[in-house]
Amino acid sequence: MPLYEAKDYFQLFVSGASSGCIYVLIALGLIAIYNVTGVVNLAQGEFVMLGAMFAVLFRGFHLPLGTSLLAAVLSVMLVGAFVQRVTIHPARHAPPVTLIIITIGTAITIRGLALLFWGTTPYSLPEFSPGPPVQVAGAVLSRQRLWIMGTAMLVLLLLYLFFEFTLLGRAVRACALNRVSAELMGVDSSLMALLAYVLSAGMSAVAGVVMAPLTLVSYDMGLVLGLKGFVVAIMGEMENAPAAVVGGILLGVLESFASAMISSGFKDAIAFFVLFVVLLLRTVRFRDLLGRRT
Amino acid sequence: MLRIEGVSVCYGRIQAVREVSLSLQEGELVALLGPNGAGKTTLLKAIAGLLKPSSGEIWWRDWQLSLLPAHQVARLGISLVPEGRQLFSSMTVQDNLLLGDYVHHVGRFKNLLGPKQWLIRRPEDQQRLAEVYSLFPRLQERREQRAGSLSGGEQQMLAIARALMSSPQVLLLDEPSTGLAPMLVREILGLLEHLRERGLTIFLVEQDAHAALRIADRGYVMETGRIVDEGSRKELLASPRMRRAYLGGL
Numbered sequence: 001m002p003l004y005e006a007k008d009y010f011q012l013f014v015s016g017a018s019s020g021c022i023y024v025l026i027a028l029g030l031i032a033i034y035n036v037t038g039v040v041n042l043a044q045g046e047f048v049m050l051g052a053m054f055a056v057l058f059r060g061f062h063l064p065l066g067t068s069l070l071a072a073v074l075s076v077m078l079v080g081a082f083v084q085r086v087t088i089h090p091a092r093h094a095p096p097v098t099l100i101i102i103t104i105g106t107a108i109t110i111r112g113l114a115l116l117f118w119g120t121t122p123y124s125l126p127e128f129s130p131g132p133p134v135q136v137a138g139a140v141l142s143r144q145r146l147w148i149m150g151t152a153m154l155v156l157l158l159l160y161l162f163f164e165f166t167l168l169g170r171a172v173r174a175c176a177l178n179r180v181s182a183e184l185m186g187v188d189s190s191l192m193a194l195l196a197y198v199l200s201a202g203m204s205a206v207a208g209v210v211m212a213p214l215t216l217v218s219y220d221m222g223l224v225l226g227l228k229g230f231v232v233a234i235m236g237e238m239e240n241a242p243a244a245v246v247g248g249i250l251l252g253v254l255e256s257f258a259s260a261m262i263s264s265g266f267k268d269a270i271a272f273f274v275l276f277v278v279l280l281l282r283t284v285r286f287r288d289l290l291g292r293r294t
Numbered sequence: 295m296l297r298i299e300g301v302s303v304c305y306g307r308i309q310a311v312r313e314v315s316l317s318l319q320e321g322e323l324v325a326l327l328g329p330n331g332a333g334k335t336t337l338l339k340a341i342a343g344l345l346k347p348s349s350g351e352i353w354w355r356d357w358q359l360s361l362l363p364a365h366q367v368a369r370l371g372i373s374l375v376p377e378g379r380q381l382f383s384s385m386t387v388q389d390n391l392l393l394g395d396y397v398h399h400v401g402r403f404k405n406l407l408g409p410k411q412w413l414i415r416r417p418e419d420q421q422r423l424a425e426v427y428s429l430f431p432r433l434q435e436r437r438e439q440r441a442g443s444l445s446g447g448e449q450q451m452l453a454i455a456r457a458l459m460s461s462p463q464v465l466l467l468d469e470p471s472t473g474l475a476p477m478l479v480r481e482i483l484g485l486l487e488h489l490r491e492r493g494l495t496i497f498l499v500e501q502d503a504h505a506a507l508r509i510a511d512r513g514y515v516m517e518t519g520r521i522v523d524e525g526s527r528k529e530l531l532a533s534p535r536m537r538r539a540y541l542g543g544l
């Protein structure tokens with residue numbers, strides 16, 4: 001086993017934290033949908049894949065990079081709106097287990113369509129600002145990792161401002177807290193459910209777009225990402241956003257240390273080990289997850 | 295005028311409201327009395343659009359409410375203060391009131407997406423807030439507190455204040471006096487009288503017939519889903535059935 005210096009630990013920590021930012025974005029989307037509609041959306045990872053794929057697609061039309069990225073995120077939000085109206089909305093009075101199964105079906109459908117359309121070839125996206133890695137306090141970071149962390153922070157800030165300080169954000173929260181009361185206030189809860197879904201799809205698309213330059217983009221990348229987002233959402237007990245932020249970063253850091261110090265083959269297993277421990281310790285009991293309806 | 299014509303409401307196979315007909319003139323304060331399980335809450339929920347009648351019609355002016363979802367009914371100016379208050383308890387008092395104000399901002403993106411601090415400085419919204427705070431000074435003192443941390447009486451006041459923020463034409467109240475000390479009950483009844491004098495139409499559901507008939511113009515009595523008695527306050531106070539069942543030999 002090689003010896004590590006303090007700056008190497010810092011390096012592992014920072015690059016892990018940036019991966020963690022991706023999980024956070026996915027998890028917050030899951031939490032938003034769950035709280036407003038009572039649905040555990042197991043198709044969340046597919047929106048990450050679509051974000052990355054659409055960015056590659058629009059880039060192929062020779063659009064400037066910034067325009068491609070924006071168009072990718074907006075397209076995924078449109079897809080999200082369509083998916084919510086066609087799959088979740090008509091079944092909104094069905095039992096939670098039915099709804100979960102519907103979201104699994106949605107995930108398989110989106111992945112299948114992506115396979116038909118893009119095939120199994122992996123694609124790549126250029127870095128947002130190509131150039132040599134930057135030194136931050138002794139750690140060497142690719143510029144894209146700074147983009148990931150910066151974007152995630154910006155999205156978190158915007159979400160916070162939206163939910164805490166705008167009337168529309170309060171109305172979405174109100175639906176999550178007490179749907180019947182929100183309706184009595186004149187809030188259209190089915191529109192708020194759509195809004196939550198579209199916002200969540202957008203957040204996942206942002207995650208897909210910013211991480212794309214660091215990995216190869218392929219039709220099946222959504223599955224593992226969606227599951228990791230789910231693990232992180234559970235760490236936030238499906239409702240606590242700050243806990244999910246900490247949990248997501250923690251998971252990224254754990255993965256980064258495990259793949260450096262044990263073996264990179266361990267990386268994806270960490271999430272499931274964490275899920276196991278978290279479920280054992282307490283947090284959400286699965287029965288609640290399947291039984292809760294707002 | 296609010297007209298309920300032959301309305302029945304079912305939960306699955308249980309028929310909780312059976313062919314009820316009644317009406318409220320504008321500006322009236324009408325009480326709906328009856329024991330636990332009579333179907334009073336169910337009827338109010340049907341008016342508010344939370345439950346759909348299995349037969350019959352509910353009309354408010356020219357709108358058939360029974361065809362509309364609850365949020366549309368609320369936007370027409372019919373506001374329900376539900377049983378058990380149903381506050382957004384983890385939000386502040388002021389945020390609860392702002393959600394009551396939501397109907398005035400539907401479809402106005404600048405108001406919906408701007409900072410809520412700007413909203414409460416707009417003259418119309420500021421005036422509505424000032425008005426409910428003048429009716430409930432204690433809420434103003436506690437405006438930054440979580441709604442869940444208020445006392446039972448204060449929570450009931452907040453529930454009524456939140457409904458008033460939407461500037462309703464009709465106020466439906468489901469047992470507002472439940473669990474409150476007699477002094478608070480008197481305070482709330484006084485407030486309802488005051489609101490009626492200002493032209494609000496009020497439909498008050500109560501189990502406590504004494505309390506409700508102290509302020510109501512008219513009343514209906516409901517038992518096992520049906521209206522079994524109705525009349526002016528005087529008629530009900532004199533009705534043998536009422537004296538026997540609800541007024542304890544007044």
Ligand SMILES: Nc1ncnc2c1ncn2[C@@H]1O[C@H](COP(=O)(O)OP(=O)(O)O)[C@@H](O)[C@H]1O
Nearest residue numbers: 305308310328329330331332333334335336337
């Ligand atoms: N959600 C429900 N599901 C099934 N039955 C219900 C439900 N709510 C009320 N009921 C039944 O409907 C009847 C009327 O209830 P309710 O309207 O709450 O009466 P009240 O408000 O006069 O006490 C009761 O027999 C009650 O058991």
Ligand SMILES: [Mg+2]
Nearest residue numbers: 334335336377
């Ligand atoms: Mg009741």
